[in-house]
Amino acid sequence: MHSLDVLRNKGIFAGIDMLRIDIQSAPPVVKLLCSGRIVLGVEAETLRCMATSRPERRVVVDLQQIHAMDAAGLGLLVELHCRAQQRAGLLTVANPSSCVRRLMALTNLESVLHVAGSAGTRIADDDEGERCAMTA
Amino acid sequence: MEHEALASEFVFTGDPAAMIAVRDRIMDFVHEHCADEQQEIDIMIAVQEGLANAVLHGSGNDPSKIIRCLVDVTPEAITIVISDSGQGFDTAVATDSTDDGTNLTQHGRGIYLMRSLMDEVSYRRGGSELRLKKLRTG
Numbered sequence: 244m245h246s247l248d249v250l251r252n253k254g255i256f257a258g259i260d261m262l263r264i265d266i267q268s269a270p271p272v273v274k275l276l277c278s279g280r281i282v283l284g285v286e287a288e289t290l291r292c293m294a295t296s297r298p299e300r301r302v303v304v305d306l307q308q309i310h311a312m313d314a315a316g317l318g319l320l321v322e323l324h325c326r327a328q329q330r331a332g333l334l335t336v337a338n339p340s341s342c343v344r345r346l347m348a349l350t351n352l353e354s355v356l357h358v359a360g361s362a363g364t365r366i367a368d369d370d371e372g373e374r375c376a377m378t379a
Numbered sequence: 380m381e382h383e384a385l386a387s388e389f390v391f392t393g394d395p396a397a398m399i400a401v402r403d404r405i406m407d408f409v410h411e412h413c414a415d416e417q418q419e420i421d422i423m424i425a426v427q428e429g430l431a432n433a434v435l436h437g438s439g440n441d442p443s444k445i446i447r448c449l450v451d452v453t454p455e456a457i458t459i460v461i462s463d464s465g466q467g468f469d470t471a472v473a474t475d476s477t478d479d480g481t482n483l484t485q486h487g488r489g490i491y492l493m494r495s496l497m498d499e500v501s502y503r504r505g506g507s508e509l510r511l512k513k514l515r516t517g
Contacts (some may be wrong), residue, residue, distance in 0.1 A: 251508075261399070270420075282399065282427060282431075283395065283398070283427075283429075283431045283435070284395050284396065286399065311423065311424070311427075312487070313424060313428055313431065314431070314486075314487075314488040314489035314492055315431065316426055317488055318485035318486055318488065319482070319485070321482075321483055321485050321487045322485045324483075325483055337461060342420065346424070346492065348461075349490050349491075349492065349495045350482075350491065350492065351482055352482065354482075355482050355483060
């Protein structure tokens with residue numbers, strides 16, 4: 244099946260589940276597991292609000308399930324990276340999907356952002372901590 | 380069918396909330412005529428950037444402003460023309476935020492992405508009309 248058909252079936256093009264963020268908190272680290280798309284508008288604003296409101300100093304944004312991103316989404320990652328640096332924190336982009344990785348390579352952001360696979364950033368399933376989710 | 384030229388026009392307002400739905404309608408039309416998955420993804424990202432610029436910069440997020448998007452499909456290429464009613468901009472000074480010195484800015488990647496993903500990107504009417512072209516390989 245055409246992978247874009249898969250996106251349609253998931254409602255990506257139909258405006259359903261535009262962005263879902265599952266939150267795993269194990270201070271001083273919080274992991275934001277994003278699925279859907281991070282594009283200009285409510286999705287980017289939702290991730291911005293979520294990431295900037297967290298008290299943890301290390302924020303891991305997992306992008307494995309992100310199927311679409313635009314320049315606004317890339318700019319948001321840069322914004323969050325700079326904000327973390329200013330606060331002596333760290334923003335890690337974890338498991339970028341092939342779509343996200345390609346855009347980051349095109350815009351030379353792989354050399355700027357802290358990008359990691361699952362090994363270095365995983366919050367284990369049995370970790371104690373807050374878990375919740377929100378959808379934009 | 381393969382040698383037929385097809386076109387569809389999409390008209391919408393400068394409302395950011397409506398933009399994604401319009402993009403999806405445009406991509407539904409593109410999907411009917413694009414057999415190459417990677418090409419379709421490239422077009423989707425470029426259209427997203429073009430529409431975002433038309434809404435944000437060309438229309439100032441003003442729902443009273445009209446944006447037109449014409450999608451033209453020929454056997455050789457898919458061409459998308461996005462027109463807004465704004466004043467346009469000086470395309471010569473469009474920024475490129477991919478250099479090391481400017482890489483930490485939060486803006487300026489949209490035009491670069493479009494130019495990277497499409498075969499032709501050009502502006503007319505002082506920058507208020509964007510023309511994106513993707514050659515068909517599939």
